[in-house]
Amino acid sequence: MMSEPTDTVSSGAGAMVQEGLNAAQQAAVTHGDGPLLVIAGAGTGKTTVIAHRIAHLINSKRARPEQVLALTFTEKAAAEMERRVDLLVPYGFTDTWISTFHAFGDRILREHALVLGLSPDFRVLTEAEQAIFLQEHLFDLPLDYFRPLGNPMKHVRALLQLFSRAKDEDISPRGYAAFAEQLEQQTLAAPDDDVLAERARREVEIAWIYRRYQELMAREGKLDFGDLMTKTLTLLREHPLVLQRMQERFRYVLVDEFQDTNYAQLQIVKLLAATHRNVTVVGDDDQSIFKFRGASISNILNFREEFPESHTVVLVENYRSTPAILDAAYRLIQHNNPDRLEYREGVDKRLRPQNAEGPVVESVAFQTYQEEADWVAGKIEELVEAKACPPGDIAILVRRNSDADPFLRALNMKGIPWSFSGAKGLYDREEIRLVVSFLRLLADPQDSLSLFHLAGSEIYGMPGVDLTLCNAYARRKHRSLYEVLLDVTKRPGSVPELSALSPEGIATATALLGDLDRYLRKATLEPTGRVLYEFLMERPGYGKRLVRSTSPRDHQRVGNLAAFFGLVQRFGEVAPQDRVAGFVPYLTMLIEAGEDPPIAEGEEAGDAVQVLTLHKAKGLEFEAVFLAGLVEKRFPSVDRKDAIPLPDELIKDHLPSGDFHLQEERRLFYVGVTRARRHLFLTRARDYGTKREWKRSRFVAEALALPKEHEEHPWRAAPDAAIARAAPPPEGEAALPAQPDAPLNLSHYKIDDYLTCPLKYKYVHILRVPVLRDQAVAYGAALHRAVQAYNNRRLQGLTMSSQELIDAFEAHWVNEGFISREHEEARLREGRDALAQFHAFAEGGEPPTFVEKKFRFQIGQDTVTGFLDRVDERDGEVAIIDYKSSMVRDQKEAGKEARESQQLALYALAYRESVSRLPDRVELHFLTPGGVVVGRALKAEKELDRATDRIRAAATGIRAGLFQATPSPWVCGFCAFRTICPATAWTGEREG
DNA sequence: CGCTCCACCATTTTT
DNA sequence: TGGTGGAGCG
Known part of the structure; x- marks a missing residue:
């Protein structure tokens, strides 16, 4: 073991690099050997200190460049650090390791892959x-x-x-x-x-x-990002020789944003510094905002326990903000005591402003979120016009990405350029969806959904009437849209039902099929990228058109297409054979796995108002900052646990007291406040488009030392806003001609679909766009048919064995939508078990009175029809029974579902309409492999009225031709049409 | 004061 | 579709 170097450098050494540094910064920069904790408050020159310290170590010959290791969290931070050091070190320092933790792990794991039994090209x-x-x-x-x-x-x-x-x-x-x-x-x-x-x-x-x-x-030979840390740790722990070499090699270790390190990373740092103890960590416990991804705030809080001999330097001279802003920040953050370094260690962290006093921090409240957004946009306009700051030096900070929307709209209205960092959703861009539909068609020409999309798109523009006619016909005849279009174009007159097609429609279909034919042939021979390129640039030349366009919107589309090409390329690198037929399932899996690449940057990103989440704003600064949406439950947000939380017993980051979540939210607010140099606005509204009235965030009061907000008059919706919400859509494809007199034929599913989303109704019941059936639906259908067969036998006084029941189930089985053969087999087994259980259950009971009983009744001019799975009339008691193939936990949950079932309410209504008597109860029978679970409920007049209202509401909307989508994340997540739905697609600008 | 039901609302991000 | 928290009841 080598002996530790002693601190022999005189205080004058390295003076060259210390110009312009304050005393505390200098102390940190010139600190000799041994552990150093730099507590660097916001805007106190944290990066400067690390960069200068690295330069100092090198310039003073304390260390050779390759003996310094600096670790950051993001690539961006590493690059910035490298740039800063480059300016300070007179000669090349290419051997200095300035990298992210993960890049560091990646590199040394590849170097030592064989020791660990890893492939070096993992x-x-x-x-x-x-x-x-x-x-x-x-x-x-x-x-x-x-x-x-x-x-x-x-x-x-x-x-x-x-x-x-x-x-x-x-x-x-x-x-x-x-x-x-x-x-x-x-x-x-x-x-x-x-x-x-x-x-x-x-x-x-x-x-x-x-x-x-x-x-x-x-x-x-695969690793995930976490492995880059844990395998590195294993390497260092289990291979003393490797560890020793590392310790000798990296004589000085520096860690940026130390409050963001997780437990595993701290262990790596400790091992690397175990012998020489030359570790410098820089951070601010008040800016720890990444607990959800493992950041362990106790790493910084307990640093002095881990390294008892450490020196501490506190940087408090703030060169960024006005006194008013720093006052607000300090007042706020003290509410996190006693779980703060300042309090626990008795250091003074209060930031000392170096700037002159500026305007006061303004807190403003509005009735509605639109007014809030308009005011912010107006204020920004003022600031820009007064030359107080350029747009690029202004930020709107939001808690969640979805909070940004109203502000972007308001900025659009005023023609202020903006850049929104949360702009994900490449796959939701119309131009991307179109090429995806094209590729899907090449992989499967029978994919009618994609064909429907492409044919009606701006690329081909087949008239809607023609397309709808062909589609409906295909559906009726159980044929694919592709086959029907083939008939119509190749054999004119062969389909008398489609004689009404316009010549234009036929011409379009001909062009489309011609292109398809061409590319289908190419697709088997050439790589995906080439096929796609030709489609875009040659025929039909959609991409070429966009490239030639002068509109910034089209340029962005081109950028998105280029990003998509990048994905195609990545596939080409890993696929054994790069063909469309292989790419499409891969892409489908990627999308289903939730991959969501960002869209291309807009043109004017350079000098545009920055709209960011608070998390992304960390480390940045702006002349003017708007903290928006400051209401309780949004900010601080409600505490939400991970889907599968890591057990508390296994988490090492334990703090003595306090509301963890609230503290973290407060730090987030602190980060937001301290981003501002001169102007800081805290805004909120009382109405965010929901029923509840939103209250002022407690953080506003904490920051500004306000008294408790007393309640003003209860909020009322602005009448014009209410009217605007209820108004029919102005135009567009969502609306069909109203047919005021047409009687409708409705069913439970039609009503439910319409009320879920009118546009979904249009796709399913009017356009009849074909979709692949979900496996859960196919499973349910087969189960239903089997149970129906059994009940019919019983009705006739006959019997049916368990085996016959299962045979019936298998006879109706369709292999559709399973993710693998094993999945299908497991599901088949589950169905057999469920039916065996059902058989035992049903054998012990009485036969049904009716099976698949058809009903029909009138509401106004409309007819509602359907079938009741089963009706039991016994001893003057009537029960309506519906079978379910979904899972249910217990009786209680089953009862709840029965109570809330709109379907059963409609059935009860149907029963009363036909025999003028309410059923005594309704039941859901859940067919699970663990046994039949029955949920019972009563449907009284109240529920029936509600069912009637729903029927009327659906009928009114359908009759009026209103088919505007009502998108929401959880409904669209289950919708089969989300890949073609214009409501979730981005066609370009956001409209107000 | 504690429980249950019902209405309401659906994060944050890096590698 | 599911968790949460408030309201209302016992």
Whole structure:
């Protein structure tokens, strides 16, 4: 072991690089050996200090460039650091390691891959790729609870997130298993504790999955981002020689944003510095805002315990903000005491303003969020016109990406350029969806949904009437749209029903099929990228048109298409053979796995108002900052746990007191406030488009020392806003001609679809756009048919054996939409089990009175029709029964579903309409492999009235031709039309 | 004061 | 579709 160098550098050394530094900064820069904690408040020159310190170590010959290791979190921060150091060191320092933690891990793991038994060209998977990996191995994994057959992918992302969190905390599969076993032991001691037993079962399952996941990944030479940290740690721990070489090599270790490090990263730093102890960490506990991704604030709070001999430098001279802004920040953050370094360690962290006093911090409230946004946009206009600051030096900071929308609209109205960092959603751009539909068609010409989309798109522009006619015909005849278009174009007159097609429509279809034919041939021979390129640039030349356009909007579309080409290229790099037929399923999996690449930057991003989330604003500064949407429940937000939380017992970051979540939100607010140099506005509204009245965020009061807000008059919706909301859509494809007198034929599904989303109704019931049936629907249908057959037999006084029942189920089985053969088989087994259970259950009961009873009744001029699965009339009691193939936890939940079922309410109404008597009860029979679970409920006049209202509402809308989409994340997430739906597509600008 | 039901509203981000 | 928190009831 080499001996530790002693601190022999005189105080004058390195004076060259210290010009312009204050005393504290100088102390940090010129600190000799041993651990150093730099507590750097916002705007106190944190990056300057690290850069100068690195330069100082090199220039003073304390260390050679290659002996310095500086670790950051983001590529951006690493690049900035490198640039700054470059300016300070007179000669090249290419050997200095300035990189992110992950890049560091990646590099040394590749260097030492063989020691660890890794392939040196291991591949690091993105999140979406991880999900695909798990999907492919889903049935190689020991899953039960976490792989519901109705939706096997349900927990995949949550599991991956959990594994990632486990790696943050340096928990190996073995460590997880030990924890799960311990829980199991506890259940032995408390056999009556059902909750504990359930928990133990799940944790054991997770531990198994975690272990298998790691094994499978290793076998295929794949790592995830978390592995870059944990495997590095393993390398350092289990290979003393490697560790020793590292310690000798990196004589000085510096860590930026130390409050963001997770437990595993701290362990790496500790190991690297274990012998020489030359570790400098720079951070600010008050700016720790990444707990959700593993940041362990105790790393910085407890640094002095880990390194008792450490020196501490506190940077408090703030060169950024006015005194008023710093006052507000300080008042606010003190509410996090006592869980702050300042309080715990007794240091004074209060920022000392170096700037002159500026305008006061303004807090403004509005009635509606539109007014709030308009005011912000107006104020920005003022600032820009008064030359107080250019647009690019102004920021609107929001808590969530979705809060940005009204502000972007308001900025649009005033023609102020903006750049929104949350602009994800490449796949939702219309130009991307079009090329995706094109590729899908090449992979499967029978994909009528894609053909429908492409034919009606701006590329081909087939007249809507023609397209609808062809589509409806195809549906009626159970043929694909492709086949129908072939007939219509190749054999004119062969389809008498379609003789009304316009010549224009036929010409368009001919062109489209011609192109398809050409590209279908190419697609088998040439790589994906080339086929796509020709489609865009040659025939029909959609891309060429965009490239030649002068509109900035089209330029952005071109940028998006270029980004998409990048994805195609990445596929080409990994695919054994790069063809469209392989690319399409890969892309489908990527999209389903939730990959969501950002869209191309707009033109004027250079000098545009920056709209950002607070998290993204960290490390930035602006002349003027608007903190918007400052109301309780938004900011501070409500605490939401991870889908599968990492057990508390396994988390190392433990703090003595306080409301963790609230403290973190407060730090986020603190980060926001301290971004501002001169102008700071705190805005909010009382109405954010929901029923409730939103209250002022407590943080506003804390920052400005305001008294408790007294309640003014209760809020009322501005009448014009209410009218605007209720008004029909101005125009566009969502509206069809109103047919005021047409009687409608409705069903439960039609009503439900319309009320879920009118545009969905239009797709399903008017345009009849074909979609692939979900496997859950196919499963349910087969189950229903079998039960129906059984009930019919019983009705006739006959019997049906369990085996016959299962045979009927298998006869109706359709292999559709399963993610693998194993999935299909498991699902078949589940169905057989459910039916065996049903058989036992039903054999013990009386036969039904009616099976598949048809009903029909009138509401106004409209007819409602449908079938009742089963009706039992016995001893003067009437029960309406509906069978469900979905899962249900217990009787209680089944009862709840029955109570809330709109379908059963409609059925009860139908029954009363036909026999003038209410059914005594309605029942849902859930057919689960564990047994039949029955939920019972009453449907009284109140529920029937509600059902009638729903029928009327749907009928009115349909009659009026109103088919405007009502998009919302959770409805669209299940909708089969989301890939072609214009309501979720971005065609370009946002409109007001 | 505690429980249950019902209405309401659906993060944050890096590698 | 699911968790949360407020309101209302016992």
